Amino acid sequence: xxxxxxxxxxxxxxxxxxxxxxxxxxxxxxxxxxxxxxxxxxxxxxxxxxxxxxxxxxxxxxxxxxxxxxxxxxxxxxxxxxxxxxxxxxxxxxxxxxxxxxxxxxxxxxxxxxxxxxxxxxxxxxxxxxxxxxxxxxxxxxxxxxxxxxxxxxxxxxxxxxxxxxxxxxxxxxxxxxxxxxxxxxxxxxxxxxxxxxxxxxxxxxxxxxxxxxxxxxxxxxxxxxxxxxxxxxxxxxxxxxxxxxxxxxxxxxxxxxxxxxxxxxxxxxxxxxxxxxxxxxxxxxxxxxxxxxxxxxxxxxxxxxxxxxxxxxxxxxxxxxxxxxxxxxxxxxxxxxxxxxxxxxxxxxxxxxxxxxxxxxxxxxxxxxxxxxxxxxxxxxxxxxxxxxxxxxxxxxxxxxxxxxxxxxxxxxxxxxxxxxxxxxxxxxxxxxxxxxxxxxxxxxxxxxxxxxx
Amino acid sequence: xxxxxxxxxxxxxxxxxxxxxxxxxxxxxxxxxxxxxxxxxxxxxxxxxxxxxxxxxxxxxxxxxxxxxxxxxxxxxxxxxxxxxxxxxxxxxxxxxxxxxxxxxxxxxxxxxxxxxxxxxxxxxxxxxxxxxxxxxxxxxxxxxxxxxxxxxxxxxxxxxxxxxxxxxxxxxxxxxxxxxxxxxxxxxxxxxxxxxxxxxxxxxxxxxxxxxxxxxxxxxxxxxxxxxxxxxxxxxxxxxxxxxxxxxxxxxxxxxxxxxxxxxxxxxxxxxxxxxxxxxxxxxxxxxxxxxxxxxxxxxxxxxxxxxxxxxxxxxxxxxxxxxxxxxxxxxxxxxxxxxxxxxxxxxxxxxxxxxxxxxxxxxxxxxxxxxxxxxxxxxxxxxxxxxxxxxxxxxxxxxxxxxxxxxxxxxxxxxxxxxxxxxxxxxxxxxxxxxxxxxxxxxxxxxxxxxxxxxxxxxxxxxxxxxxxxxxxxxxxxxxxxxxxxxxxxxxxxxxxxxxxxxxxxxxxxxxxxxxx
Numbered sequence: 021x022x023x024x025x026x027x028x029x030x031x032x033x034x035x036x037x038x039x040x041x042x043x044x045x046x047x048x049x050x051x052x053x054x055x056x057x058x059x060x061x062x063x064x065x066x067x068x069x070x071x072x073x074x075x076x077x078x079x080x081x082x083x084x085x086x087x088x089x090x091x092x093x094x095x096x097x098x099x100x101x102x103x104x105x106x107x108x109x110x111x112x113x114x115x116x117x118x119x120x121x122x123x124x125x126x127x128x129x130x131x132x133x134x135x136x137x138x139x140x141x142x143x144x145x146x147x148x149x150x151x152x153x154x155x156x157x158x159x160x161x162x163x164x165x166x167x168x169x170x171x172x173x174x175x176x177x178x179x180x181x182x183x184x185x186x187x188x189x190x191x192x193x194x195x196x197x198x199x200x201x202x203x204x205x206x207x208x209x210x211x212x213x214x215x216x217x218x219x220x221x222x223x224x225x226x227x228x229x230x231x232x233x234x235x236x237x238x239x240x241x242x243x244x245x246x247x248x249x250x251x252x253x254x255x256x257x258x259x260x261x262x263x264x265x266x267x268x269x270x271x272x273x274x275x276x277x278x279x280x281x282x283x284x285x286x287x288x289x290x291x292x293x294x295x296x297x298x299x300x301x302x303x304x305x306x307x308x309x310x311x312x313x314x315x316x317x318x319x320x321x322x323x324x325x326x327x328x329x330x331x332x333x334x335x336x337x338x339x340x341x342x343x344x345x346x347x348x349x350x351x352x353x354x355x356x357x358x359x360x361x362x363x364x365x366x367x368x369x370x371x372x373x374x375x376x377x378x379x380x381x382x383x384x385x386x387x388x389x390x391x392x393x394x395x396x397x398x399x400x401x402x403x404x405x406x407x408x409x410x411x412x413x414x415x416x417x418x419x420x421x422x423x424x425x426x427x428x429x430x431x432x433x434x435x436x437x438x439x440x441x442x443x444x445x446x447x448x449x450x451x452x453x454x455x456x457x458x459x460x461x462x463x464x465x466x467x468x469x470x471x472x473x474x475x
Numbered sequence: 476x477x478x479x480x481x482x483x484x485x486x487x488x489x490x491x492x493x494x495x496x497x498x499x500x501x502x503x504x505x506x507x508x509x510x511x512x513x514x515x516x517x518x519x520x521x522x523x524x525x526x527x528x529x530x531x532x533x534x535x536x537x538x539x540x541x542x543x544x545x546x547x548x549x550x551x552x553x554x555x556x557x558x559x560x561x562x563x564x565x566x567x568x569x570x571x572x573x574x575x576x577x578x579x580x581x582x583x584x585x586x587x588x589x590x591x592x593x594x595x596x597x598x599x600x601x602x603x604x605x606x607x608x609x610x611x612x613x614x615x616x617x618x619x620x621x622x623x624x625x626x627x628x629x630x631x632x633x634x635x636x637x638x639x640x641x642x643x644x645x646x647x648x649x650x651x652x653x654x655x656x657x658x659x660x661x662x663x664x665x666x667x668x669x670x671x672x673x674x675x676x677x678x679x680x681x682x683x684x685x686x687x688x689x690x691x692x693x694x695x696x697x698x699x700x701x702x703x704x705x706x707x708x709x710x711x712x713x714x715x716x717x718x719x720x721x722x723x724x725x726x727x728x729x730x731x732x733x734x735x736x737x738x739x740x741x742x743x744x745x746x747x748x749x750x751x752x753x754x755x756x757x758x759x760x761x762x763x764x765x766x767x768x769x770x771x772x773x774x775x776x777x778x779x780x781x782x783x784x785x786x787x788x789x790x791x792x793x794x795x796x797x798x799x800x801x802x803x804x805x806x807x808x809x810x811x812x813x814x815x816x817x818x819x820x821x822x823x824x825x826x827x828x829x830x831x832x833x834x835x836x837x838x839x840x841x842x843x844x845x846x847x848x849x850x851x852x853x854x855x856x857x858x859x860x861x862x863x864x865x866x867x868x869x870x871x872x873x874x875x876x877x878x879x880x881x882x883x884x885x886x887x888x889x890x891x892x893x894x895x896x897x898x899x900x901x902x903x904x905x906x907x908x909x910x911x912x913x914x915x916x917x918x919x920x921x922x923x924x925x926x927x928x929x930x931x932x933x934x935x936x937x938x939x940x941x942x943x944x945x946x947x948x949x950x951x952x953x954x955x956x957x958x959x960x961x962x963x964x965x966x967x968x969x970x971x972x973x974x975x976x977x978x979x980x981x982x983x984x985x986x987x988x989x990x991x992x993x994x
Binding site: 021022023024025026030031033034035037038039040043045046047048049050051053054055056058059060061062063064065066067069071072073075076077079080081082083084085086087088091093095096097099103105107108109110111112113114115116117118119120121122123124125126127128129130132133135136138139140142143144148149150152153155156157158159184185186187189190192193194196197198199243244245270271272273274275278287294295296297298299300301309312318319320321322323324325326327329331332333335336337338344345346347348350351352354355356357358359361365367368369370371372373374375377378380381383384385387388390403404405406407422423426431434437438439441442456 | 510512513514517518519520521522523524526527529530531532533534535536537538539540541543544545546547548549550552555556558559560562563564565566567568569570571574576579581582583584585587589590591593594595596597598599600601602603604605607608609610611612614615618622625626637638639640641643644648651652672673675676677678679680681682685722723724725728751753754755756759760770774776777778779780781782783784798813814815825826827828829830831832833834835836837839842843846847848849850851852853854855856858859861862863865866868869870883884886907908911916917936937938939940942966968971972973974975976977978980981982985986987988989
């Protein structure tokens with residue numbers, strides 16, 4: 021077998037050194053009732069590279085890929101062009117096949133990347149510090165809510181109706197047993213500002229509120245000035261947590277930090293990661309420096325070595341499970357290191373100039389498409405302000421429309437009926453995302469297909 | 476200085492010279508290259524990405540345009556490639572040599588897996604595409620789930636957890652949900668003191684009270700102590716098998732039967748599944764839930780700290796509580812059970828663990844690995860992993876203190892303590908740093924907590940005998956020299972990109988990002 025270097029002669033020699041008569045003797049602690057005599061039934065035996073590749077290529081071919089289809093699906097995962105050199109960087113064996121940097125003297129590559137990543141994320145979000153990444157945006161948001169409870173010693177969390185419902189669902193799953201109270205509203209297809217109602221959120225803040233969680237741009241693509249909400253939170257001793265699922269937006273719109281956020285969490289998939297059917301993605305987590313000792317996840321910090329040279333280490337690990345055990349701030353062990361590298365490398369290639377260009381391009385293309393689609397009879401554009409994603413009211417159930425568009429070879433968006441099943445008032449909504457990858461031909465195909473389906 | 480000269484003046488060999496230490500202008504030492512921070516070299520006006528022009532349309536940003544400088548320097552493509560390539564060379568990695576980090580299963584990462592994960596049909600599809608357009612992706616998840624269930628002998632599997640600790644959380648939430656469904660108020664979770672720190676952290680997160688169970692003199696769970704503690708308040712026992720001392724827990728079935736009889740559940744930490752895959756099915760040992768680290772047993776790369784993937788196999792008792800989404804076979808094809816159909820298809824599901832469906836990229840790699848090995852090859856994986864660890868144990872136990880070697884063979888990892896260094900003033904840390912100078916990544920240090928100065932060596936099955944012999948030789952050499960002349964060994968490493976780093980300073984005054992005028 022190509023991945024196993026030992027020969028039978030090696031095995032015999034090693035057994036002799038060990039003083040064991042056979043490999044079976046090494047498994048002597050396994051109770052007889054649990055010993056399997058041979059390979060597990062119902063599974064195939066080993067296969068060549070060629071055979072495995074053939075089988076998996078066949079499976080992959082059954083899927084409609086974003087690059088071969090007019091593609092406008094977003095809602096927390098976005099189709100962006102990732103430069104070829106990013107994938108080359110993450111396939112360097114020294115990054116790909118390294119472990120968590122527990123021996124910093126021989127892991128400065130990973131550690132310096134994490135230090136640069138933390139700096140990039142802090143600047144992008146307008147915050148003072150960022151951690152070395154988390155699993156994804158939804159788990160990062162949940163960790164932020166727990167952090168707010170630890171800081172404020174209050175336990176009521178108000179979640180805006182504009183937050184991705186899957187994120188809220190993850191939060192609800194994990195707060196069932198922690199004593200946190202989650203108040204989450206239902207969105208509305210309000211013209212001009214679909215999704216949430218910031219004044220309603222402000223009114224809901226009370227003395228027990230630990231935090232308000234709001235997404236910007238929200239699920240519906242709407243963007244808002246969060247400053248009044250931040251002020252209201254702070255007046256009540258609560259924290260403002262801002263979720264960003266389309267991180268490219270921060271190249272165009274004011275950062276959550278500039279609007280008064282205390283914790284910013286996000287999904288970093290847009291830069292470096294690719295779509296990958298939902299994972300692996302990249303949880304971003306940034307906060308104010310005064311709160312960093314309550315932050316979850318790994319942190320990389322600068323220090324010096326014994327000869328005075330600058331170097332980097334994982335630090336503040338006394339918050340973590342391997343030291344604190346049941347008193348840890350979080351049970352998380354792994355971060356998303358390689359995807360953080362991809363994100364960082366992509367952002368380094370873009371630089372500020374490239375990121376701003378990319379964001380402006382996404383926005384302008386989205387404005388163009390929104391105006392075209394909004395002119396189709398029966399279709400109404402709900403957003404006033406937006407970045408690269410907007411919501412259309414189709415005046416009829418959107419879910420079958422999305423399916424019909426797919427039959428015409430256009431992946432045209434996400435129906436609100438899929439994300440918010442059972443909410444009659446939302447079922448006419450369809451969320452459309454536009455990135456730099458969509459061409460004029462894609463626009464034409466989408467417009468024609470939607471026109472036909474709506475007719 | 477005399478040199479031999481060829482006919483155009485170029486010396487063809489060094490004739491004289493001392494080779495004394497030279498301070499270089501750059502701080503580099505030939506192939507050992509220093510690399511400044513991106514923020515010290517890059518420029519806000521440089522970009523390594525060409526983009527089409529922005530169409531001139533009025534913006535609809537609602538007056539929220541970002542005007543202030545963000546502070547994100549960029550590189551051209553050649554500068555960026557060089558920056559990361561130079562940084563990469565400051566890392567140790569499996570591709571460079573043995574990485575015997577106990578409990579981490581640092582095995583070779585086959586490149587076929589990488590190639591398969593990059594097939595556009597897997598890499599370039601969106602989690603919210605219409606399900607009719609992703610039938611191949613759902614098929615892949617379904618096939619992988621089938622492998623995992625068969626390899627563990629368990630009837631169900633939750634695929635979405637993103638890492639081992641996340642899988643633990645999934646399993647423990649399922650146990651809590653099962654108890655709540657019965658209005659059963661039991662809240663104590665028993666955790667052996669040798670357990671990985673995530674176990675007690677996870678149990679506490681789910682609202683359980685953690686109590687430790689001691690280990691016996693053989694490095695296993697103290698069966699009598701555990702059985703004596705069982706009662707109507709015990710919700711679950713969390714056991715790692717093989718355990719963190721690298722030993723099989725022979726009483727797991729007895730423990731599981733007793734826990735079930737007392738009304739509790741058994742969570743098995745599957746971090747060490749590599750030792751028994753294909754030879755023992757946890758389902759035959761009475762386990763109710765076990766996470767599987769695809770990034771350990773099934774070779775998906777660790778990537779310098781993730782991404783991982785931690786599917787959880789579940790017993791019949793816990794399966795109804797599994798998270799959404801999951802894949803279901805229907806007459807029309809494969810279907811993803813999400814919020815809209817959960818009411819009928821998964822009424823007891825405890826909800827979502829993550830925004831989407833889990834680590835698809837890791838699923839592809841793991842299945843590629845499983846299909847490559849097959850049922851026969853995976854069995855050989857466990858056998859070779861255990862053989863390699865026992866070879867290391869047998870080859871070192873005359874010098875290194877091997878606390879449990881007398882009780883029989885180990886499984887996939889060999890545990891030593893630093894008791895043999897007593898009196899030298901040297902500890903496990905010094906030994907580990909000396910191994911860095913020898914060109915190895917050290918073993919896991921100071922874990923598990925049940926022995927003094929623990930050194931946990933997990934070679935994995937992808938190491939050759941020659942590679943093991945080199946590690947063994949170096950470990951014997953370093954230990955012998957340390958006992959002869961301890962003073963010479965207090966300051967390693969000497970030859971790594973950095974000397975020992977000051978972790979105290981890093982924690983006392985944390986500097987967690989680059990600060991400059993532009994920020």
